[in-house]
Amino acid sequence: AQSVTQPDIHITVSEGASLELRCNYSYGATPYLFWYVQSPGQGLQLLLKYFSGDTLVQGIKGFEAEFKRSQSSFNLRKPSVHWSDAAEYFCAVSTTSGTYKYIFGTGTRLKVLA
Amino acid sequence: EPEVTQTPSHQVTQMGQEVILRCVPISNHLYFYWYRQILGQKVEFLVSFYNNEISEKSEIFDDQFSVERPDGSNFTLKIRSTKLEDSAMYFCASSEVRGTEAFFGQGTRLTVV
Numbered sequence: 001a002q003s004v005t006q007p008d009i010h011i012t013v014s015e016g017a018s019l020e021l022r023c024n025y026s027y028g029a030t031p032y033l034f035w036y037v038q039s040p041g042q043g044l045q046l047l048l049k050y051f052s053g054d055t056l057v058q059g060i061k062g063f064e065a066e067f068k069r070s071q072s073s074f075n076l077r078k079p080s081v082h083w084s085d086a087a088e089y090f091c092a093v094s095t096t097s098g099t100y101k102y103i104f105g106t107g108t109r110l111k112v113l114a
Numbered sequence: 115e116p117e118v119t120q121t122p123s124h125q126v127t128q129m130g131q132e133v134i135l136r137c138v139p140i141s142n143h144l145y146f147y148w149y150r151q152i153l154g155q156k157v158e159f160l161v162s163f164y165n166n167e168i169s170e171k172s173e174i175f176d177d178q179f180s181v182e183r184p185d186g187s188n189f190t191l192k193i194r195s196t197k198l199e200d201s202a203m204y205f206c207a208s209s210e211v212r213g214t215e216a217f218f219g220q221g222t223r224l225t226v227v
Contacts, residue, residue, distance in 0.1 A: 032213050043205060044157070044218040051214070090157060094213040100162040100169035101147065102207075102216055107156060 002027050004093050006105035013081050014113045021076040021108050023091030033074040034092040034102070035065055044090065050074060061085070086112045116140040120206050120219035127196055127226055135191040135222045137206030146189045147207040147216060148181065150174070157205070163189065164212070196226045 005024045013019055025031055032051050036044040048059025055067040065076045074091060091105040119138045127133050139146050148160040162169040163181055180192045189208075193200055203223050207216040 034215060036218070043220040044207075046215055046217065049215050092157075094216075097213075100145070100164065100212060101159045101172075103159070104149075104157040 002093070002099070002103050004091050004103050004105035006089075006091055006108050008108045009106070010109050010111065012111040012113060015083050016080050019076075019078045019081045019085070019110070021089050021091075021110070023074045023076065023105060024072050025074065025091070025093045026072065027093055027095065028098075031093045031095060033065075033067060034094070035059065035063070035074075035076050036090045036092060036104075037061075038088045038090065038107075040087070047076070047089075081110075081112055083112045083114060086110055116217075118206055118208055118217050118219035120204075120222050122222060123220065124223045125225070127224070129198060129226055130195050133193050133196055133224060135193075135204050135206075135224070137189045137191070137219055138187050139189055139206065139208030140210075140217055141187070143208035143210050143217075145169075145209045145212055145216075146181075146183070147209075148191045149205045149207065149218075150202040151205065151221075152202045160191070160204075193224075196224075198226050200224060201226045 003026045034049045035047040047063050050057050050067045058064050088107045088109045090107045092102045094102045121136045146163040151157045159172050161171040161175045178194045182190050203221045205218050205221045207218045209216040
């Protein structure tokens with residue numbers, strides 16, 4: 001079955017520290033991978049996407065993610081976290097064949113300490 | 115920048131009442147979706163829509179739910195007889211191509227009392 005796993009429910013980092021949020025997927029077809037961010041009471045904003053090619057992709061707000069097929073992972077990283085990055089982060093997967101939906105992980109809530 | 119817009123932002127309704135949630139997808143997008151998020155929980159797929167018909171739906175999307183694209187711009191989700199457990203944030207999304215990035219609206223918070 002298709003699934004996305006985000007093993008960390010909560011992560012707390014200090015402002016200025018580096019960040020890595022983990023995402024693992026289980027998908028039979030070639031996946032398209034996404035990271036979305038949700039601020040409290042807000043919608044889902046696309047941070048970055050991976051379709052093919054270079055496995056390190058850059059997104060908005062200084063985020064990047066690396067696709068590792070051998071590990072079925074698509075971890076999100078940021079070298080220096082800002083207080084405004086506090087939010088919930090969702091990894092998602094889709095495909096252009098088979099299903100017509102995006103499958104989301106359970107999310108990781110990021111707290112940033114001043 | 116084009117965006118998906120949803121109305122209303124908040125809706126309170128009595129149990130058993132019908133509600134219609136409205137969405138205006140991005141104009142050149144062809145694929146439309148509804149998701150919901152119960153408070154503090156994961157984002158759950160409800161339904162996808164393409165070429166004026168449902169492409170896929172989840173177990174949640176039972177006979178109480180329906181979707182419609184009544185004109186060239188709106189995409190609606192109707193819940194015929196709301197239950198307390200329908201209380202959630204409902205998100206509309208659209209994508210230009212199947213499987214590529216989906217853009218989400220700000221959501222409609224539905225509260226059933």
